[in-house]
Amino acid sequence: MKLQQPKAKQPWKEPEPYEILRAVESKDIMYLMEIRDRAFHLLIRRSGGVTPLLHAMRIGKTHRDVAIILVGAFSRYVNHLEDADIGRTQTKVILKALRANLKLAIDYGLQSSQSDLIASFLQTLVMSEGEKWVSAQVSNVSLALRAGTAGHPVQTAQTAVRSFATKELGKARAIATLEDYVANATGDLLMMAAWSxxxxxxxxxxxxxxxxxxxxxxxxTFVERTDTHRVAIHQSVTKRLRWQIRVLRTVLEGRTTTWRSKVDTLMEEFDQGEGV
Known part of the structure; x- marks a missing residue:
């Protein structure tokens, strides 16, 4: 008696839009995660006026968990993007579609269940079309740092970030996760400005x-750059900027203190203190 040979595993084939929507309906999480790993762009593609995320949210509360898993996949994509990917046309297309999906999730209130949602949305916005905004704000904050306490550099950075975020988020501006993003982005803007x-x-x-x-x-990157050019910084930049770089490195180090607390400390040093 011959033993039956196990069936050969079928090669991967990109699913049709209706197959993805069916997976959403049946809560086939394993299949959705396979699509995430093999063909991420299909999870954000609109077909027949609907995306997988919108489909899950329209079904209602029974499929909220599927929607949250999809949003988690979106955040994962953003966080794992490599430098080499950023400039590619395909990446820009994905980021634009991703931004629309994330904004939709915010409008449906999913940020209460997915803490990374707000940050992921704003990150995709910056990466897809916000580079000019970042460059302009780095320039403004750099001028504020140069002016010392009179320039209120922390307030300048914080106001710019909050204005940008609330403009894009509208009614979602009051939620706590936005404040975490604002603090993180404020610190980043100050470091980028100091290095600039x-x-x-x-x-x-x-x-x-x-x-x-x-x-x-x-x-x-800030620590790496300032370490690499430590001697040149000591010899060439102003006393005030050297002090600001030291303060930024010290205050923003580590994860035991919240970003909000770190920014408060920077405010005391740069905007309210005696300065240098």
Whole structure:
């Protein structure tokens, strides 16, 4: 008697839109995660006027968990983007579609269940079309740092970030996770501005604008750049800027203190203190 050979595993084939919507309806999470890993763009594609996320949310409370899982997949994509991916046309297309999906999730109130949602939305906004905004604000905050306490650099950075975020989020502006984003982004803007000012005297690489408000990427790069050019910074930049760089490195280090607390400390040093 011959033993039956196990059936060969079928090669992966990109699903049709209706198959993805059916997976949403049946809560086939494993299949949705496979699509996430193999063909992420299909999870954000609109077909027949609906995306998988919108379909899940329209079904209602019974499928809220599916919607949250999809939003988690979106945040994961943003956080795992590599530098080499950012400039690609395909990435820009995905980010634009992703932004629309994330805004939709915010409008449906999913941020109460998905703490990364607000940050992910604003990150995709910056990465897809916000580089000019980041560059302009870095320039403004750099001027404020140069002016010392009279320039109120922390307030300048914080106001710029809050204005940007609330403009894009509208009614969602009061939620707590936005405040976390504002604090994180304020710290990043100050570091990018300080390094931009230092680069007028030091031949270092800029901090990429798409690092802005993405975990601790700006901080790590800021520390790396200022370490690499430590001697040149000591010899070439102003006493005030050297002090500001030291304060930024010290205050923003580590994860035991919240971003909001760190920004409050920077406010005391840069905006309200005696300054240098």
């Amino acid at each position: 000012a230092a680069r007028e005297s030091v031949a270092g690489e800029p901090i990429p604008p798409w690092y802005f408000a993405r975990d601790d990427r700006v901080y790590k």
